[in-house]
Amino acid sequence: MGELERVPVGIVGASGYGGVQLVRLLQDHPHLELTYVAGNSTVGQEFSELYPYLSNIVHQKIEAYDVDVIADRCRIVFLALPNGLAYKMAPELLARGCKVLDLSADYRFTDLATYKTWYGMERTDGEINEQAVYGLPELYRDQIAESNLIGCPGCYPTASLLALAPLLKQGLVVPETAIIDAKSGTSGGGRHAKVNMLLAEADNAIAPYGVARHRHTPEIEQVCSDLAGREVLVQFTPHLVPMVRGILATVYATLRDPGLVREDLLTIYGAFYRNRPWVKLLPAGTYPQTKWACGTNLCYISIEVDPRTDRVIVMSVIDNLLKGQAGQAIQCVNIMMGWEETLGLPKLAFYP
Incomplete structure (x- = not known):
């Protein structure tokens, strides 16, 4: 990885608290560049309209979800969506060569019967689900390094x-x-x-x-x-x-x-x-x-x-929004890409 090379990243569902943490963290990552932000009810808005504190840094508009656009612009995609949406999107994104990190519960379970029992949704993507790795790096680092689909933990x-x-x-x-x-x-x-x-x-x-x-x-x-x-x-x-x-x-x-x-x-x-x-x-x-x-x-x-x-x-x-969500997702990306596990992530809190 050359020092100036940056990998293009997309976020689908960036308007929530997990999504905005990803947007913020990506600004400090030396090898990742945010190139696509998708939403639903906020399509067409500037992202900084939702979060004005980022207005001097983030200049993307929120776009409609389009797998062709994502595949053209992004190598890595974060799905920061409500449960039950990621499993409908991930197969297409994987087929187009993207690495996918799902921040919902859709790809956390090895047994889809368990997912149905607790989340009430019938799944037909069993083969794709078998490719998913549970994204807790302290336990599954080696598997994460070899995977293109991560089910990020709660x-x-x-x-x-x-x-x-x-x-x-x-x-x-x-x-x-x-x-x-x-x-x-x-x-x-x-x-x-x-x-x-x-x-x-x-x-x-x-x-x-x-x-x-x-x-x-x-x-x-x-x-x-x-x-x-x-x-x-x-x-x-x-x-x-x-x-x-x-x-x-x-x-x-x-x-x-x-x-x-x-x-x-x-x-x-x-x-x-x-x-x-x-x-x-x-x-x-x-x-x-x-x-x-x-x-x-x-x-x-x-x-x-x-x-x-x-x-x-x-x-x-x-921190439930960082190690419990967005930060851990980027930690997984670092491992998937063969970079230092700590790259671009905050190490010290402001205290008090």
Whole structure:
């Protein structure tokens, strides 16, 4: 890759919070150039009309979706769309030689019956779906490097799985005892107007939702089962908290060996995430705050062991819009293109 060569990129569905994060991040990437932005209800508008803070930098107009135009202009396409649309577009884009990264749930599942059960849509693209790789680089880097179709993970699964992965892969816990208690800022609900997201509703309150039925549950279970080598069910409960960005996942599980102490697990996690630049393991007794990851592609992890209950407690924080969405998608592109995994991605939050 020559220093001045830039790969043309398109975004379909750039008007949402995930899409605008991609637009912003692409401005700082040395090898990627935004050449196409598609929308639906906003066709013909300047992108900067939707997000005026980008008016001095982004000058694209929002265009109608056209696979011929995309194939002519773009080598990489991000599909930042509601669930149920990407699987109708991706086969055509792949056939025209594009690399596709889907930020919805459409290509996250190896078993389309699971997708139908939780998302209610019948699929006919089984052969294409088999080509998709789950876009969590800390676990599937080698597969991502060889793929042209990435199903980018959800934000809750990213935080939860990075907390759980070493425990399950090394067989350190009883998988069925895993409980994930997770909290997210309001931007995770998207940009559409919703009553529960109004300031008067969400401020000064914390509320669980999707209890025992949140759609990220089967996604988490699929990867947990892959790591454990057998089918695993987990208990996952998300909560809405009155902040804009960030996720905290606190994971509990029963240790197989009650003799393990915190220092043992810190060593194991350190080895597991060696050469994984976006996971930062915190020293003993330091617990992560969402603010530390805000605006970055980082995941901060802290570990504690409770000898009274023989449980391990793992705390994981990410920015739901970056490591939980757009930043991780670009991390995947870097791997697909053979570039440094950290290229063009923010490493340090503004604090406080």
